[in-house]
Amino acid sequence: xxxxxxxxxxxxxxxxxxxxxxxxxxxxxxxxxxxxxxxxxxxxxxxxxxxxxxxxxxxxxxxxxxxxxxxxxxxxxxxxxxxxxxxxxxxxxxxxxxxxxxxxxxxxxxxxxxxxxxxxxxxxxxxxxxxxxxxxxxxxxxxxxxxxxxxxxxxxxxxxxxxxxxxxxxxxxxxxxxxxxxxxxxxxxxxxxxxxxxxxxxxxx
Numbered sequence: 195x196x197x198x199x200x201x202x203x204x205x206x207x208x209x210x211x212x213x214x215x216x217x218x219x220x221x222x223x224x225x226x227x228x229x230x231x232x233x234x235x236x237x238x239x240x241x242x243x244x245x246x247x248x249x250x251x252x253x254x255x256x257x258x259x260x261x262x263x264x265x266x267x268x269x270x271x272x273x274x275x276x277x278x279x280x281x282x283x284x285x286x287x288x289x290x291x292x293x294x295x296x297x298x299x300x301x302x303x304x305x306x307x308x309x310x311x312x313x314x315x316x317x318x319x320x321x322x323x324x325x326x327x328x329x330x331x332x333x334x335x336x337x338x339x340x341x342x343x344x345x346x347x348x349x350x351x352x353x354x355x356x357x358x359x360x361x362x363x364x365x366x367x368x369x370x371x372x373x374x375x376x377x378x379x380x381x382x383x384x385x386x387x388x389x390x391x392x393x394x395x396x397x398x399x
Contacts, residue, residue, distance in 0.1 A: 238269045260286035277304040293318040297327075308333045323347045336361045339371075351375050366391040 244250070244263040251257065264283040271277075279302040287294050296315035301308060314327035324344045331340035343354040354375035360367045368389040374381040390397040 240267045241265070256290050258288035260288065263287070277302055279303075291320050306334050317344065324352060325349065341372075343375075346378065350378065352378055364393050 242265040244259065244265070246259040246262070250259065262285075266281045268279045269277075280300070282299040284294060284297040284299075287297075294314055294317055297313070299310070299312050301310040303309075309332045310330070312327070312329040315325065317324040317327055323346075325347060326349065327342075327344040329340065329342040331338065333339075337358070337360050339356075339358045341356040344352050346352040352375070354372075356370065356372040358369045358371055360369075368391070370383040370387050373383050386399070388397075388399045390399075
């Protein structure tokens with residue numbers, strides 16, 4: 195915020211800490227911010243830390259936080275690339291027989307486009323351990339593109355897919371943009387492939 199000092203108030207619950215800063219006047223006593231900068235060109239940011247606590251287990255049965263979660267959000271409607279950005283860091287989370295380690299989720303919305311990226315060091319489901327997960331993509335009206343890959347415990351490619359999904363009225367069309375890897379097996383995909391899900395059936399090309 196160009197060297198201008200902001201004041202923020204931190205909530206003191208044992209399982210949740212929240213900091214907010216804003217370079218325009220906020221009348222809410224909970225935020226405790228003061229007027230700084232141009233009211234027409236403001237930036238709002240927030241950081242939330244969720245710590246392990248028995249109260250979380252009461253609301254989310256089976257969820258286990260082995261380390262705190264960190265959520266950051268930023269809203270800047272007056273910037274050149276205005277929009278909302280969110281980042282979630284999950285160092286170690288367990289749910290039932292599944293556990294994730296060192297996962298990072300990022301998403302941002304610019305105008306009508308939402309871009310997202312997910313990276314993870316480890317995903318453990320029962321006795322299966324996947325590493326180096328990477329998922330990227332973007333969404334806009336009627337169209338979503340996703341590219342994903344995960345490796346086995348030795349670092350060899352285990353899953354990989356690059357898919358585009360288009361929606362037109364009630365119909366969906368799936369297209370693979372690259373070859374597919376499933377359970378370490380590679381599948382050659384035709385460039386003009388398509389799977390159309392219609393109201394009355396499915397057409398595979």
